[in-house]
Amino acid sequence: MKQLFKILFLIPRLIVNIIWSFLKTILVFTILILLLLFLISPNKDNFTSDISSQLRKIPSFFKSDLNLKEMGRKLATDSYQHQEGNRWETNSAKVYIASTNSTLKEAYQSAIENWNATGSFHFTIVSDQAAANIIATDHSDSQTQAAGVAETQTNALTNRISHVDVKLNTYYLLNEQYGYTQERIIHTAEHELGHAIGLNHNDSEASVMESSGSYHGIQPDDIAAVKKLYSS
Numbered sequence: 001m002k003q004l005f006k007i008l009f010l011i012p013r014l015i016v017n018i019i020w021s022f023l024k025t026i027l028v029f030t031i032l033i034l035l036l037l038f039l040i041s042p043n044k045d046n047f048t049s050d051i052s053s054q055l056r057k058i059p060s061f062f063k064s065d066l067n068l069k070e071m072g073r074k075l076a077t078d079s080y081q082h083q084e085g086n087r088w089e090t091n092s093a094k095v096y097i098a099s100t101n102s103t104l105k106e107a108y109q110s111a112i113e114n115w116n117a118t119g120s121f122h123f124t125i126v127s128d129q130a131a132a133n134i135i136a137t138d139h140s141d142s143q144t145q146a147a148g149v150a151e152t153q154t155n156a157l158t159n160r161i162s163h164v165d166v167k168l169n170t171y172y173l174l175n176e177q178y179g180y181t182q183e184r185i186i187h188t189a190e191h192e193l194g195h196a197i198g199l200n201h202n203d204s205e206a207s208v209m210e211s212s213g214s215y216h217g218i219q220p221d222d223i224a225a226v227k228k229l230y231s232s
């Protein structure tokens, strides 16, 4: 009986010993590798930042395409919030398309056509940047979780919008790993232009102003919201 207990206790102890010696080996190897890297590093001052930048790459190494696609499905359109009722003086604005990427230019043009077709707001595309109320451009920003952004300048006294910079984020929209279709890119452009019109997010029903995903184009509720905003 005693013999049996001894054997039973021996097994977990053996496992712990194996794990511990494995960890020790890894530790020793890590120290050796770091030491070696330090010795061969041409610029000793940059050594620590080099190491930390290499370490930062490790998580992305394990991130599979599948995870990026999953992330792209849930990616926020943006984190836009402004005061209810902010709008242009009339339901029209001049847009200068500054983006030079053909996919994004086409997306902006489609989005503008789609908004104009609703009759609730009218965008005019202008070729003179200085004459524009809205600048439609792009940027590449990996630090944000947003596929686009609308930076709105509003007169705080009158609640009238005076200028908007709309930016589509190429980092997500044009990286096929995130799985954006042309349709969803157009929805993203429609969404940002929706902010430029004066709309806030709407997650309570099917809406182009849903805060993430860009799965809906302009919906009847969105048109009604614009008409209501400009009715007074």
Ligand SMILES: [Zn+2]
Pocket (backbone or CB within 6 Å): 077, 078, 079, 080, 191, 195, 201, 211
């Ligand atoms: Zn938004």
